[in-house]
Amino acid sequence: AQKVTQAQTEISVVEKEDVTLDCVYETRDTTYYLFWYKQPPSGELVFLIRRNSFDEQNEISGRYSWNFQKSTSSFNFTITASQVVDSAVYFCALSEGDSGAGSYQLTFGKGTKLSVIP
Amino acid sequence: NAGVTQTPKFRILKIGQSMTLQCTQDMNHNYMYWYRQDPGMGLKLIYYSVGAGITDKGEVPNGYNVSRSTTEDFPLRLELAAPSQTSVYFCASSDIAGALYEQYFGPGTRLTVT
Numbered sequence: 161a162q163k164v165t166q167a168q169t170e171i172s173v174v175e176k177e178d179v180t181l182d183c184v185y186e187t188r189d190t191t192y193y194l195f196w197y198k199q200p201p202s203g204e205l206v207f208l209i210r211r212n213s214f215d216e217q218n219e220i221s222g223r224y225s226w227n228f229q230k231s232t233s234s235f236n237f238t239i240t241a242s243q244v245v246d247s248a249v250y251f252c253a254l255s256e257g258d259s260g261a262g263s264y265q266l267t268f269g270k271g272t273k274l275s276v277i278p
Numbered sequence: 279n280a281g282v283t284q285t286p287k288f289r290i291l292k293i294g295q296s297m298t299l300q301c302t303q304d305m306n307h308n309y310m311y312w313y314r315q316d317p318g319m320g321l322k323l324i325y326y327s328v329g330a331g332i333t334d335k336g337e338v339p340n341g342y343n344v345s346r347s348t349t350e351d352f353p354l355r356l357e358l359a360a361p362s363q364t365s366v367y368f369c370a371s372s373d374i375a376g377a378l379y380e381q382y383f384g385p386g387t388r389l390t391v392t
Binding site: 164169195197203204205207210251253265266267268269270271 | 311313318319320321322323326336366368370380381382383385386388
């Protein structure tokens with residue numbers, strides 16, 4: 161069974177600080193996909209990134225960066241120079257890639273609520 | 279493209295009432311999903327469908343039913359509403375072809391059962 165753990169329930173930072181959101185996953189599959197979604201106060205889910213298990217390259221997109229380490233089963237998300245608009249709940253999720261007739265369903269962590277204080 | 283649309287956005291039900299949450303996608307995706315999100319929790323899968331006419335249970339299917347008569351529509355039915363079904367419900371779809379695997383989410387339906 162797959163599992164995603166986001167140990168940080170809530171984080172508060174002052175604007176312009178850097179912040180890292182942790183994500184640890186468990187899976188028995190060798191092929192899997194990891195995701196980060198953002199849920200702003202308005203409630204919709206916004207896709208941020210997808211990473212497959214064969215690509216351990218870190219990725220940077222503007223102020224966002226992701227550090228994928230298979231050795232520690234972690235897929236951490238860093239926001240550089242945080243802004244008030246970054247305030248949201250961030251979810252890490254896992255999809256196993258080869259489940260036969262399976263669903264490719266997403267297993268979500270419980271989320272980390274980030275508050276950026278001006 | 280509208281993407282994934284859900285109706286209604288909000289609903290209050292009395293215990294024992296029934297209702298159908300509607301979900302439609304216009305991206306010709308084969309895979310569709312229903313999730314529920316309880317306060318302070320991540321999303322949990324209720325049901326999913328891999329194509330028209332094919333549905334299967336997810337992690338928390340009890341109290342719900344689904345059908346998939348067309349590629350576009352994937353309604354979720356609550357037969358006898360219970361307070362434990364108070365939640366925010368998200369529909370999602372994905373295109374497995376090309377190994378995209380990203381799920382596109384609808385805006386959610388906030389349901390309260392009293």
